Amino acid sequence: MTTSRKTSFQDVQDEVIRRIQDRIWPQGSLLPTEFELAEEFGCARATVNRALRELAEKGIIDRKRKSGTRVVTAPVKQAVFEIAVVRHTIEERNADYRYALVHRSVDPIPAWLGARLDLPQGAQVVRVKCMHYADNRPFQFEDRWINIATVPDVVGADFSDRGPNEWLLEQVPFTDAEIAMTAVPADAQLSEFLAAPENTPLLQMERTTWLKGAPVTFVRMTYHPGYRMQTRY
Amino acid sequence: MTTSRKTSFQDVQDEVIRRIQDRIWPQGSLLPTEFELAEEFGCARATVNRALRELAEKGIIDRKRKSGTRVVTAPVKQAVFEIAVVRHTIEERNADYRYALVHRSVDPIPAWLGARLDLPQGAQVVRVKCMHYADNRPFQFEDRWINIATVPDVVGADFSDRGPNEWLLEQVPFTDAEIAMTAVPADAQLSEFLAAPENTPLLQMERTTWLKGAPVTFVRMTYHPGYRMQTRY
DNA sequence: TAGTGGTCTAGACCACTCT
DNA sequence: GAGTGGTCTAGACCACTAC
Known part of the structure; x- marks a missing residue:
């Protein structure tokens, strides 16, 4: 009209x-x-x-x-959260993004994670810890395990300049994923990196992704104190 | 094929x-x-x-x-959380649902909320606090303000038997909404109702809804300790 | 068995946007 | 100006399901 x-x-x-x-x-x-x-x-x-x-x-x-x-009588409404790369989230807020690698190693998969991903004992994973800063203030601490069997190239990636999240997005174009949000207390490590007193409540997102049924990565992303994950629907 | x-x-x-x-x-x-x-x-x-x-x-x-x-190079993936009535969330887990009204009053809108919803000072709201239990264990504490101007019938609803969430869904079939998730420490009230020590990290969801631009309700839903909000995509 | 939504077709015109 | 996606049409057949 x-x-x-x-x-x-x-x-x-x-x-x-x-x-x-x-x-x-x-x-x-x-x-x-x-x-x-x-x-x-x-x-x-x-x-x-x-x-x-x-x-x-x-x-x-x-x-x-x-x-x-x-x-419908009792509509089940759907809240859609856009899960972008951290850098985009930060740059959208007109803040400067900075990345820092904290730890990188190749290890056998921990038992609890192997059970969770249905991978055998002894499977090799790359373990990466890193920090994402917004305007030089702690924004997110990332703790990640990457399945070498699914993404062999990860062995050659050192993640010194760029976070594993961006790298993975380029390597693995399309995946299934499961995510969960929880509130956790800051432990010693989180307290240090996120500049928060121990036991401060922090919002944590866990994500597991698969490529055609094969586990790709499991990651824990913990946000700075007071972070709000927001959306409209 | x-x-x-x-x-x-x-x-x-x-x-x-x-x-x-x-x-x-x-x-x-x-x-x-x-x-x-x-x-x-x-x-x-x-x-x-x-x-x-x-x-x-x-x-x-x-x-x-x-x-x-x-x-797309860096796909912005969307995580869809289904936001249903608490009772359904609980019953889906094969747990018994129980509801308890904690507080109900008619008040002038608090200044901070009036500013947030763009309502004038002195606007009347119904304030409701209530608890949702799963198998008789604390599941969610709900703290809600309902705009009487948009939902006049709320004055006649006493919420003694049924939560305001279900009542509102029947009254206002379709709304726009904004939601935010945060991690908060248990204060004295939350600690009491959710059976958690003070300062325990808790997952909290805030939701504001509008009907055709008019504010309907603002609610804070705080979950029991350890609650995971989970989804696949 | 009949009614309703689910989908596909072949064609058409439109709207945006790159060159 | 021209190429590409965006949408609508009129008709057809199919699939599910309440009766």
Whole structure:
């Protein structure tokens, strides 16, 4: 209605959202069929389909063949956190990024991690600890294990100039991942590197990634005190 | 290739992902045009379009008119946390859910919150504190402010049997929201309700929601010690 | 078995943007 | 100006599922 003369899937979506918000279609109620809506809006059924399909993916409506489309009663909303490279997170805040390598070694995998990743005893990993600073103030402490079997080239990477997160992103373009967020007390090491008294509550993110089922890396990223991980949805 | 004879958008998507993972299309490289891919896969351009559009939404490829489609170099991956009602989170873990109201009052909005929500001094809010238990063990402490102007019916809700989160979901079917996660030390109140020593690190989620631009509620949800918020992507 | 959503097609026009 | 993705159409067939 604004610039184009045809009804776009976006127009349909906006109107559907409006009707849900205005309780014209209350929670639990049945929407008209795609065919009926297409008639009403004067567009093709495919257009209505795309509009409704996206709303279903967002968890706002529930669609079932034969039964039809219903407004969800207790929507399970999805919060999307963008997980970028630390450097980008920092530069987005208009702060200067600095990286420092703390430790690098090649070790056999620790038992607890081997169990977690389903890797045999004696599997070799590269262990890297490093710091990320924003305007020269501690931002994040990174403690990482990289599976040499999956990423053989890691043996030749020394990580003195650039963090393993950026390096890995270039080596392994696309992975599955699992992440978890917890609150942990600062231990001696974290306390030192993040310049916080011991036992200060810190936000910690753990991430495991796989490439086609093969474990790539496990990492613990601990943020400076007071860090807020924020998003809109 | 499995059951259907036509090439589905899913087939196209899987093959594109495979080629990116196998470095047939390395990071930064240009993909064939939709038309060329449609020819190769023997399907309509719309099918290729849907496959690629979804990958672009996931941040795996980058599409620009005229320039074409490229494999993203440093993918900004998105972690999706499902934010459901606490009761569902608990019941999904096969635990018994129990709710307890701790406090309910009608107050003028605190200055710090008024500033945050862009509400005038003296605006009335309902303040609710409550506890959610899993198998009778503290799971989450909820501290909430509800804007009476946006949800007038809240005045008549006493929240003695059911948490304000569930009530609000029924009243306000669809909202915008902003959430933030932090690590906080247990203060006297949290320590008491969550059965944790003072200063124990706790994971806290803050959420603000709006309905069509009008603030609905602000809530702080603090989890029991050791809680992990987890997801795959 | 019939109704509803899920998907694909072949074609068309449009909008952005690089040259 | 021209190439590429973005979207819409009208129709078709399929797949699931409530009846």
